[in-house]
Amino acid sequence: MRISTSLGSRRAFLAAAAALALVGCGNADPTGPLPSPAATTARYRVTFDATWSAATHPTDFPASAHFSGLIGGTHAAAATFWTPGGIATDGIRVMAELGGKSPLDAEVQAAVAAGRADRVLSGGGIGRSPGSVSLEFEIDAAFPLVTLVSMVAPSPDWFVGVSALNLRPGGAWVDRITVDLQPYDAGTDGGITFQSADLTLVPRQPIARILGFPFQAGGTVAPLGTFTFRRIS
Numbered sequence: 001m002r003i004s005t006s007l008g009s010r011r012a013f014l015a016a017a018a019a020l021a022l023v024g025c026g027n028a029d030p031t032g033p034l035p036s037p038a039a040t041t042a043r044y045r046v047t048f049d050a051t052w053s054a055a056t057h058p059t060d061f062p063a064s065a066h067f068s069g070l071i072g073g074t075h076a077a078a079a080t081f082w083t084p085g086g087i088a089t090d091g092i093r094v095m096a097e098l099g100g101k102s103p104l105d106a107e108v109q110a111a112v113a114a115g116r117a118d119r120v121l122s123g124g125g126i127g128r129s130p131g132s133v134s135l136e137f138e139i140d141a142a143f144p145l146v147t148l149v150s151m152v153a154p155s156p157d158w159f160v161g162v163s164a165l166n167l168r169p170g171g172a173w174v175d176r177i178t179v180d181l182q183p184y185d186a187g188t189d190g191g192i193t194f195q196s197a198d199l200t201l202v203p204r205q206p207i208a209r210i211l212g213f214p215f216q217a218g219g220t221v222a223p224l225g226t227f228t229f230r231r232i233s
């Protein structure tokens, strides 16, 4: 860069330098340098981009399509809050049927007390799909797994989310990871349409991906959106 000695140009140069300094500082700048991948703690922003719409899933698409507030936690491998093929806890049942954060938050908190989890993650929902929402959180190397879920609403007991997603595989924090969100059935309500009346299942059935009606279109079930986890510091 050429530096002029004239006062006006020097002022412009200083303003430009100050702007660059502003861009360069602040850990929240996703383009800035990140601390070591081996750091013991990291901070992430997860963005839930919901693509679910009448265009992606035309069968019975409900007029008030939305997603409940994000709920979950950071934890170690010793904790599991849901898994495909497993039976829903009361926390997963209430989240998937009603969009409630409790008692899933209490289940995470109990795991924190038992030394198997580190934090409850709780964020906003998406009032109308398609849409997006973000949540920032700290995560510790001793608890590098993330479980995070949201109810597909309205629905009997359908949800999207991740279970035990490892943000520190091989001892290195990932800079960015995007996960497709497939619809799951919590196995606690037998309704088959978005607006079905309550039909409690006793006993509960295993949590399973929904591979057919009403999400299938053109022979496949498209994801309802994505979670993108970006390390920000």
Ligand SMILES: [Ca+2]
Pocket: 156, 157, 185, 186, 187, 188, 189, 190, 191
């Ligand atoms: Ca069900």
